[in-house]
Amino acid sequence: MKLSYRLRLLIVLISLGVLTGGGLLLKHLLLPDSFGVYGPYRANAIAEAALVPIRHGTNASCFKCHAYEAGIHKTGRHQTISCEFCHGTYMDHVENGRKIGTLPVKREKQITTLCLRCHNTEIKARSELVIKTVAMPNHLADQNVKLTHNCNQCHHVHAPLKYIIRAKQMTRWTEAGR
């Protein structure tokens, strides 16, 4: 082919233009349909997200069948804590008002690990105003017990100060400001 240099450059320029146009077209084709209806995201994503089955109930959903635990939990210091944090989700346990699966129940050492996930002084960013923390093993040493004790040997898991308040009442041992 005998083309002048200028013509060749023009062809290069035009192909660049075509390439850009093709890119824009491809971009248009690849975009999902509902993109940009409300903002820079797929509008259908909202409807899809709404269809995702709900895994968690609330504490109220547990109270219906677990009247005994409810009675303790509602009166204790842990009343604001979600049952499901410690036990697992409603969805794995109940379907259509009937029990369909067992939830894990922590025992012994596992209980200590569980409690320390929230109550460990090592987690610096926890304000004492919101949640009281303890340092281990000092906390056990302070109570003069073996360091192998688990938290639930003194604290009721569902109402952590239940026994302790009772013990204080029995011994008439009170502290100012408590």
Added chain:
Amino acid sequence: MDAVNGTATMLISNYVFPNDLHVHWSMMIVLYPYITGLVDGAFIIAALYYLFDIKSLKPLARFSLLFALAFLCCATLPLLLHLGRPERNLNMLLTPSPSSAMAGFGYIYAVSMGVLVFIVLFVYRPDLVVLRDTSKGLLKLLYRAITFDSRDLSTYSLALDRKIIRFLVGIGIPIAAVLHGYVGFIFGGVKAIPTWSTPLMPVIFLFSACLSGISAIILAYIVIRKITGRSIDSDCIKTCIKTLTLFFILAFAFEMLEVFSHSYLKSGYHHMVEGLLNGPLASSFWLWQVKICSVIPLVILGVMAFFRMGRAMYHFWAAVVSAILLLQVLIMRWNVVIGGQLMSKSARGYTEFHPQWFDKEGILAVIIVMAIPFMILFVLSRIFPFWTPDNETTVT
């Protein structure tokens, strides 16, 4: 949870939010501004010759274009390595929006890549036309493609080429400046990290980019010429060192002014930043970045500027000072990127960063990522000869 019970607790001081414990933007994100910076600085050298007619830079002009190209090819590599799902970066480019700073980078990157490639093609066209006739096979085909299959070297078309080069370099400068200024802007736009979120970020990044790029060019030129036994153009090195001195003074002044104005104003997070610079960063910022890698080069550059010295001596110190300044910029990127993340959003606690060897973003990965541009440069040198024949004299 081993962060709570395990060894990690030993490294943190004061209140560190659990999600601040880990430095998420690690060494790959240090390399990202470093590599784009090298591109930028190398491009400045080429621009000084092609647009501003600084004739003494002629021996380096073509080389710095190729250098910029080799590094530009790898500019996004660290980012992609940092991502868990690198292929999804294309989604971001498909759906750009003003709230996505990174998508903007993708587009600016693509444009600068295109412009640079065409500058190289037009600058090299006369050589490529000659090489086309002396080469065989696939290489010949490649040469035909990148010369647009034209042998036309008439004065008219060469003049046209020169115009095109001037135009491309002309738009190339703002694009290069935006490319790297944008990297600074991306960091400056992170409100959550006090040491980043300053409008000065793009400026500081830009000057240190020019600094690192020019140093890299000087060092690479001297080393490659020495190894291949060719002569070194003294005028050229002198001009480079002068330009380097200018950019270094600007970069260093801004780096320090930022710290001083914050500490004078005692602005917002100052108590926290002060603790950072004097605590976890004490050695990497004050000792390495400021004292060793800035004050020492400042003295060396001063001596080089004010005292006469022999050619060999001058070249030696030029190489040394460039190497130190390359390190300075790397450390500066480190102190900004990793240092900035060492303070918790609690505005009280500091954490620590421990580089790993074999991590996806570890030290080995850093070495590999930094080696790739040099391999690309080597491949490019097989296609585009670095040096023009008129400075091909070998040292005897």
